[in-house]
Amino acid sequence: MTVLSIDIGGTNFRAGAVLEDGSVIKFEKVPTPSVFCSGDVLADLAGHLKAFSEGLTIDAVAIGFPATLDRDRKRVVQAPNIPFMEDLPVCDYLEEALGVPVVAERDVTFALCFDTDKYDVPDEGLVCGIYFGTGIGNAFLLDGKPLTGRHGAAGELGHIPVPGCTIPCGCGNVGCLEAVAGGKAIARIQRERFPETGIGDMFAFHSEDPAIVELIERMASAVTTEVNILDPDCVLLGGGVLTMKGFPRDLFEEYIRSQTRKPFPLNDLKLLYTEDEPDKSVIGGAIYARRKLAGR
Ligand SMILES: [Zn+2]
Known part of the structure; x- marks a missing residue:
């Protein structure tokens, strides 16, 4: 099964045709505004995907959004970075236009x-992902399925x-954690x-500065909050800030461990640091689509 997997970010639009073994046979990264230029968002997207997949046999489409989605995963509910995608029947439209599951x-x-x-x-149990980038990305898989x-x-x-x-936060509220515990906070301290x-040298040169120490403590408390509520089987940590x-x-780990509830979850806490790979959501989208379409 070949999956056309796309990632629509506020800045870049990434698309990849991903084979069963995870290899990518065609890939592009273009500015998001270059895809959506006619004013008809869905027609632009369908036209772009048709052009991208010309000459390829595509069996399914996976779309990743930096957004909240409805429970059925058919529509974008709120997307501060790509507001033009909100509340459109994107899956139904593309299924009709492309003739494959989306x-x-x-x-x-x-x-x-x-x-x-x-x-x-392992798929069994509860796996948490916490990604410290510009904001804080967070997801759960319960027995392999998104919670x-x-x-x-x-x-x-x-x-x-x-x-x-x-x-103020992009979500509309004031005083959200990601304003003080991620890339936005590092940029503000800088x-x-x-x-x-340079922003890339902030930890190398200033890791003992009180503002940076406080930032690390807040990032750790984000992890601990999740761990103490959910007692997960495994926590995957990633994002550009950690690398x-x-x-x-x-x-960071000292703070996490000192604040995690004892004796459990602390004594069996599994933290796994992941490498930062810019295209992981494209390949991950294909993995997700295969699992979902196979009913797993
Ligand atoms: Zn917020």
Whole structure:
């Protein structure tokens, strides 16, 4: 089965034709606005996918969104980075236009599918993915299937409220965790305290600065919050922040372990650090689509 898997981000649109063994036979990364230019979002998307897959036999389409989706995974509910995709019948439209099954999910769930496959994490039980990038991506797989919640909106660790924080968030609320515990916070600290340091060197040069230490503590408390609520079988950690030069992983883990409930989940806590690969959600989308269409 060949899956056409796409990832629609606020900046870039990625598409890949992925074979059963995970190899990608055709790939593109283009600016998202270049795909959606006529004003008819769904027609643009269908036309682009048809052109991309010309000469290929495509059996299914997987679409990853940086968004909340409805429980049936048919529509985007809220997408601050790609608001033009909100509340459109994207799956039904593409199935009609392309004649193949179309599945949609949050991009972070696709990333988690990629990582559980790559690192041979068993399907059984509850697996959490926490990805520290610009925001905080969060997803769960329960016995291999995404845990969606009643309205499809589960897994929003980045939007846990931080008392006293008044920074507005893209979700519409004020004082969300991802404003103080991820890439946005690093950028703010760099701007306010170390304008002469390149953002990529913030940990390498300033990991003992109190603002950076506090950031690490907040990132750790995000992980601990999830672990103490859910007692998961395994936690996969990833995202660009964790792979930045000089990231103080020992301190991060020390905070996590000190705040995790004892004796359990602490004594059997499985933290797995994943590599940051920009196209993991494209390949992960194909893995997810195969599982879902096979009824697994
Ligand atoms: Zn928020």
